[in-house]
Amino acid sequence: MPKVGPEGHRRRLKDIYLAGKYDSIADHNLLETFLVCLIPRRDVKPLAYELMNTFGSLECICNAEPAELMSVDGIGEQTAIALSLIGNINDRIVDNSYKTAKKLTSLNDIKEYSRFMLLNESAEKMILVKCANNGNVLNTITLAKGTANAIDIGMDKIVRYALIGDAASFFIAHNHPNGTFTASQHDVDFTIALKTIFDKMHTDFIDHIIVSPEGCAAILNESIPNGNICL
Numbered sequence: 001m002p003k004v005g006p007e008g009h010r011r012r013l014k015d016i017y018l019a020g021k022y023d024s025i026a027d028h029n030l031l032e033t034f035l036v037c038l039i040p041r042r043d044v045k046p047l048a049y050e051l052m053n054t055f056g057s058l059e060c061i062c063n064a065e066p067a068e069l070m071s072v073d074g075i076g077e078q079t080a081i082a083l084s085l086i087g088n089i090n091d092r093i094v095d096n097s098y099k100t101a102k103k104l105t106s107l108n109d110i111k112e113y114s115r116f117m118l119l120n121e122s123a124e125k126m127i128l129v130k131c132a133n134n135g136n137v138l139n140t141i142t143l144a145k146g147t148a149n150a151i152d153i154g155m156d157k158i159v160r161y162a163l164i165g166d167a168a169s170f171f172i173a174h175n176h177p178n179g180t181f182t183a184s185q186h187d188v189d190f191t192i193a194l195k196t197i198f199d200k201m202h203t204d205f206i207d208h209i210i211v212s213p214e215g216c217a218a219i220l221n222e223s224i225p226n227g228n229i230c231l
């Protein structure tokens with residue numbers, strides 16, 4: 001009878017993945033398979049469970065900072081960097097897929113782009129999207145990441161990043177992972193104050209988009225009565 005042990009289990013996880021059956025693997029087992037490839041000769045199942053219990057989901061694990069990941073007992077620098085890279089590489093792939101090919105020429109285009117960039121995020125995240133005169137996306141920058149219910153960012157950071165480079169216009173967007181896309185009073189006040197700053201600088205701030213599982217809303221164009229912001 002074949003011996004049963006950690007190495008046999010590790011081999012089975014790899015074989016399942018190589019057979020293309022990863023869609024049927026539970027999240028914690030998929031994470032365990034990744035850890036198996038990083039950490040040799042060790043039972044990593046308890047570590048996979050500990051990460052899932054600490055951060056709550058694969059998305060939150062891969063969006064965590066390396067220092068946060070290393071707070072989990074058993075996660076060293078190399079593993080923390082590798083896990084963090086998953087989220088950053090995915091962000092870069094999405095960004096690159098739109099950077100030169102996507103033209104945003106209407107409010108619906110902008111809302112759809114924002115939805116694509118933010119809908120699968122498990123925590124609140126704010127992005128800054130810069131566009132050329134013809135509507136091509138020049139750059140998409142992650143300004144801040146928060147918790148499932150809040151995000152903290154100052155206007156000075158948005159202004160600083162918006163003014164770098166030669167973009168013709170830009171917009172910002174953030175998500176409400178567990179809520180509605182209706183703008184809060186804070187969102188409205190923040191956006192109006194930001195628009196005032198950029199108007200004084202003669203800089204084309206298009207809008208602030210809110211994304212949620214229910215839909216998208218553009219604060220300046222849709223959430224303020226008699227809004228007069230035009231694309």
